[in-house]
Amino acid sequence: MTMTVNVDIGGTFTDFYVGQDDGTTLLAKSPTTHYDLSVGFLKGIRDLARIKGLSLTQFLNNTDSVRYSTTIGTNALIERTGPKLGMITTAGFEDTIFLGRGRSWADGLSSTVNKDMSRIQKPLPLISRDMIVGVRERVDSFGNVICPLNKEKILEKLQILVDRGAMGFVVCLLWSFMNPEHEQMIKTIIEEEYPEDFLGSMPVTLSSDVSPKSAEYTRFITTTVNAYIHGVMADELNKLGVELRENGYKKPLVLVHNTGGMKKVSRTRAVLTHNAGPVAGLHGALTMGKEYHAGNIIFSDMGGTSFDIGVITGGRLKTYDFIPVIDRWRTNIPAIEIKSIGAGGGSIAWVNRLMENSLEVGPRSAGSMPGPACYDQGGKEPTVTDADLVLGYLNPDNYLGGKMLLDPDLSRQAIDHYIAGPMGISTIEAAIRIRRIVDAKMGQEVFNEVSLKGHDPRDFVLFACGGAGATHACGFAPYLQVKKVIVPSFSPIFGAFGASTVxxxxxxxxxxxxxxxxxxxxxxxxxxxxxxxxxxxxxxxxxxxxxxxxxxxxxxxxxxxxxxxxxxxxxxxxxxxxxxxxxxxxxxxxxxxxxxxxxxxxxxxxxxxxxxxxxxxxxxxxxxxEIPVPGMRQFEPGGRTPAESARLPYRKAYWSDTQDFRDTSVFAFSELKAGNRIEGPALVEAMETTYVIEPGWRFSLDIFHNAVLEQV
Amino acid sequence: MESGRERFKLFLNQSPLFRPVFIPFIRGLLSRIEDRPMETLTADPALWANSLEKATRLFGFDGVVAGLDASLAARACGCRMEWREDRPVVLPLQGSPDETPDQSRPMQLGLEVTKRLFQICQKDMACISALTGPYTLAEQLFGKAPSQKHMDGIKPLLVRMTKAYCETRPDVLMFMEGEALTLTGIGVQHRRIYNTLKNIANYYNIPVGLYLQDYRSDSIHSVSSLNMDMYIAGPCADQHPLMPSTVWDLGRGTLGLGIGLPLDDLETAKEILCQGAALYRDKPGHGVFFTSMGPVTRENNLETLHALVNEISNLILKGDIL
CATH class of the missing domain: 3.30.1490 (Dna Ligase; domain 1)
Structure with a gap:
């Protein structure tokens, strides 16, 4: 039996979805190991092999392809681990990337930070001013050469950059997208001077290759970002490729792109991997939506670190982001638009003393290390997950299928120390407020995203995905007044599932x-x-x-x-x-x-x-x-009432209708059958997530084993 | 022939072992080989790392243990230290402990040694990092029977040091504990502090071991409730070698057991080896590896050490499957 392994690296967890020949699937989740992403990657693959009863080598031997959406490039940008680059541009345009465009200094900042004009800082440039040289040349707007290049002058400027420590070159000339001749000549000269068999050989990136589009600033920046992350990504992916091959994988590694497609690593431009995970998730929603004949879909993914939103209208992914921002840089790549805000299970709750001790949640996240206080990895600050645990929604002994034991005492201590104490409220009240704030923040953001584009959210189906999506869907869906919320059975690893559909x-x-x-x-x-x-x-x-x-x-x-x-x-x-x-x-x-x-x-x-x-x-x-995507597996219906075997012991959980804790029905997702209905309040525990069904909501399992949540 | 690292990986993966892994704890031996006092040796990370590697290769051991310095964590937390007879002696803590022990000079030095050592050894040797355990560290900092408040204070310090050691990417992280751990019996508080440390190591995908010494032999089984990935039985309080049969069940549900061999008593060491091999065959379920009963010091007989290494290698020649 052959398998396709799809991997999506998130801020907190790395998700795995395996599609098999016979239509069955395997899921896994492992903490994202920011110190070396390949560790979490291989740990997840080992878990999958164990589930399948195979050794790692046997498992990878049977793997037909590994599709990977990675954040290696974005991390390199944030951590500034890229090489020292030199830029060659048309004389007179050396300051293009510093001048920017309008409010480009605010690109990539949240709206809150954006307003704090007194503290806002321009990002440190990826190429410092002394590493940019201008050469005399000119191509006009029709692509005619007005002023030819002088090889001697280029060699002179090149030497300046090399002496200053350039480890790679970015060539961005005026109007090169109309006529790339001069850029190509410069590349030839560099390759002649520093041929590949010399240790001093350096990569050359041309703007006419990476971004043959008008508008200098975005073209220069796109090319620079690509050159900056290229080396780091190549090294990391080569290392991962070697590890996979050593363990029995025989095919090339495939990368998911932010354009909604995928290509082999060897045929991928680094800049196209940014934010590919959420885009894959959106693509997954599009594919799954076809089974429901739903043309208008709001896709939401609440993970550990961020909340991603995408909109599908008329059954197409046609909303492109015209100015995709990567880290702090405005680029012009043809990426599919995904909006992200800092709201997830790991979002940290804090008291804003400047705003009269008001409670805020996010955008800072505890990530996978140290993680929420209840993970017991040394984290002290309270998070949304801690609030969910204190309110009784999460089972401390069955988090991630029991792979991670949670400590509710640590959650209580953290909420008490950082929120309840300073605000003078009880621990429970603080937990309730944390949950309400994060739900409101997400609901409002989705509403804005849909309605400000001229759509009525009531015409849409909401897909609530992500590890925390099922736990918070009933909390943020009312802000949209959508009629139907679908929580796919793959929701906790939806980005990885989406990768299998591109x-x-x-x-x-x-x-x-x-x-x-x-x-x-x-x-x-x-x-x-x-x-x-x-x-x-x-x-x-x-x-x-x-x-x-x-x-x-x-x-x-x-x-x-x-x-x-x-x-x-x-x-x-x-x-x-x-x-x-x-x-x-x-x-x-x-x-x-x-x-x-x-x-x-x-x-x-x-x-x-x-x-x-x-x-x-x-x-x-x-x-x-088109890569054929197997249709969704359909399950036998099992009547409206869940079987007794699906019932787990009652658990005390807090519900807003009675404003108190009460014994709540708990069900095991794995034991539910298609057609089963559960009226809220209730909890459904799945391997990788927990469904929180608030009072006034109904949970039904459809023939695809996706949960449908409706207000009754 | 498989390298020490491959052999140790088999042990960690719970695959069949064809020859026992032998990773003794080398410390004082280094000063004899290098002919320099430990004080000089440990002051220079390059010298320290190189001599550890050199000694390990000289005797053909399967792996190296870095951080095998019971005073290191205490010094990182702010304790002062004196050298007495070429051995570090920790002096009581004056004031409160340093909140960033991982940034302290002694710890930076220790980490540097570990990084260098692993860089040169990780190709063919098992690499183990050792760190003083919370109860022993608390005793060093605050004296015998530290209070719960002291233990609560120790936890964040150890979290930082554990993270720092995990980032050196050892094959196993080993906490070293003395009698302080078992003094009052293993309770919820012990489990809580070790759970945190295990969770951190788990994030780095590193198994966690517990090395025990100076314990009462009747109390050793109580540590099983800490649910560590492996236990390593060092010398007990009365310094008698521990026979594998007495601790074998401690390994149940773990990756395996480490058993100390008396390096100055070849016959007893052979007996322990044979019994360990027999138990491995007859009572499968977990792996086993051998180490030294306490650190190898400059006083140990090098001939006996060579003979022991030969003995372990000969288990293959005899066709024993361990």
Whole structure:
């Protein structure tokens, strides 16, 4: 039997989902080992092998592919463990990355920190000013060479960077996305001077390769971030690859991308791995949503460190983030938008003395080390998990299936010392408030995310995922007034499950302006060849790339998206093009109609402005090969009433309707059958999570063994 | 032929062992080999690490133990120390303990030795880190029978030191305890403090061992309630060697037992070895490895030590499966 192992590294836990030939699945969770991610990775794989009754080698021998969404790159950025880089740019543009764009100094900061103008600091640059040199050259906005490069001058500047300790080069020239000739020449010169067989050989990253798009700041930053994390990621992934191979794995490691696809490590750009885990989760929700015929889905994932939100409308992942921020850096990668806030099981509760001793939760997290106080790993501060334990929702002897024993006394001590004491309230009252605050914070954030995009949350199905999703779903769902909450049986490891559903895919992009509609002449673009040439170039790149992944050309599917805007306007609107290639000018009309429709949906029909003409500014070609995803396993129905064997001993838990603790029914998830219904208040204990069914809510298990929570 | 590290990994994975693992605790022996006083040796991390490696290779032991200095944790917490007859003697703590022992100079030195040692040995030798256990440390800091308040104060200090040692990535982290641990019987408080330390080591995926010395032989089984990953029986209070049969059940539910061999009494050591081998065959369920009964000092007879290593190697030649 072969297996696909999917791994998602989170801030607190590393999640594992294994899909097997026969449709059965295996799940595991192990603490994320920030000191060396491969330790937690291999520990989880060992656990899976043990569950399967195999040795590690036997297990990996039978593994068809390992798909991995990693935070190695992001960690390298946060911890600043990347190499010293030198940048070569067009003379006069040496300060581009320091000038930034508008409020770029606030990029990546939470809204609370953002408001504290007196303390806010610009991030330390990834490349210091003395490591940036300008060379005399110029390509104009049409791609014509106005001022040629001088090799001697480049060698001179190169020497300056090498003398100052450069360990790699980033080449970002003006208009290089129109004509990359000069960037490529610089790369050739560097490779001639520092050939690969010399110890001094240094990697060269070109902006025209990494980000062939307009706007210098984001292009320069995207290229810099990619170069900065490339080496660290390559080392870590090579090490992991070696460890896997030594233990019997024979295939290449596959990385999940933040574009909703996956590629082999050898064919992946480092910058595309940022935030891939939550994007994989969103993709999983899309796949699972199809089983429910749900086109509008709010995806939420409450883990240990963060709460991630994604929105699916009309059954498509079409909401792209136009300015994805990685750490503190505004980039222009074509990533799928996921919003994250610091709210999770490990979020630390604290008393804000500057705000008259008000209680706050997060964004700081206890992470996996030291973790919540109840983990008994030396953590002192109270967290959301501690509050859940004190309120009786979590079973201290059956957390993570009993793999981790929790100490409720430590939770009580922590809440008492840090919250109840300073606020002059009881420990229980403090725990209740911690839970309510985190639920309100998440509920409000989801509401904002959906309603501010012009949607009515009541038209959506809410997917509550993550290790703490099932525990808090009834707490934050009322803020949205959604009719149905689905808590998938894989919810605690949903990011890993999502990784199993992604296709082999890459987005190829290119900035190029075409005036596709002229208002004054009421005519459409006539440069059909020019337009098609851009698409064909991207298609050629995509085909070559996916062939190297081992796929035949006829298996490759394409989707063309275009960034468009009205003439004289600034903001871009992305559409899915109805045509992959243009045959006649009438095809441009279809594109313009689609744009008008999309623009009207976002900004209202009254806001359309055809008088300005319509421009295409950027091309995105998504090339993908569909990887068959097995349908969800269906279970035999077992009636409405849970079997007696599913009942566990009653436990005292706090419920808001009576404002007191009372004996509460507890059920074992593993013993429940499809069709079983449980009225709240009740608790359902699964291997990796606990479902908290508040009074007034009903829990039913559907044929996929996913829990459906509804207010009754 | 398999390396000491591979052999020890078999032990940790509870796979069949074809030859016993032998990892004695070397300390005073180093000064004899290097011909320098311990005081000089331990002041230089490079010298200390190199001499440990050299001695281990010289005798063909299966692994090294770093941090085998009963005074180190106490000094890191602020105790002063004197060298008497080339042995460190901890002086009582003046004032309250240092809250960041992991940042102290003695601990930084100890960690540096450990890192260097593991860097050079981890390819082919088992690497074990040793750290004074909470009850022995409390006794060193606060005197006999420390109060619960003292124990509560010790916990965060040991948490920091445990994390620091775990970050050196040993194969096993071993806590060293003397009679202080079993003095009042093992209770909930003992379990609580050890649970915290085990949880931390578990985060680093490192098994935790308990090394016991100066205990009353009738009290040794009481430590089983601490649920450690392995127990290592050192010299008991009356200094008599402990026969494997008397402690074998302590290993039930663990990865295995470490049993000390008297290095100055080859015949008894052989007897212990044979009995250990027989028990391993007849009462399977956990592994076993051998160590020295207490640290190997400069007084130990090197010929006996060589003979013992040969004896252990010969178990393969005899076809014994251990």
């Amino acid at each position: 296709n082999c895919q890459q987005v190829w992009e290119k900035s190029r302006t075409f005036k596709v509609f002229q208002w004054n002449t009421q005519s459409y673009c006539e440069d059909i060849d020019g337009f098609n040439e851009v698409i064909n170039t991207l298609t050629d790149h995509a085909v070559r790339d996916l062939k190297l992944e081992g796929f035949e050309k006829d298996k490759i599917r394409f989707r063309l998206e275009l960034d468009m805007r009205y003439g004289m306007q600034y903001n871009l609107t992305r559409i899915i093009s109805p045509h992959l290639n243009i045959g006649t000018p009438a095809d441009f009309k279809d594109i313009c109609d689609k744009f008008t429709e999309q623009y009207a949906a976002v900004y209202t029909p009254e806001a359309t402005f055809p008088m300005g003409g319509i421009n295409v500014e950027c091309f995105f070609l998504t090339a993908y090969v």
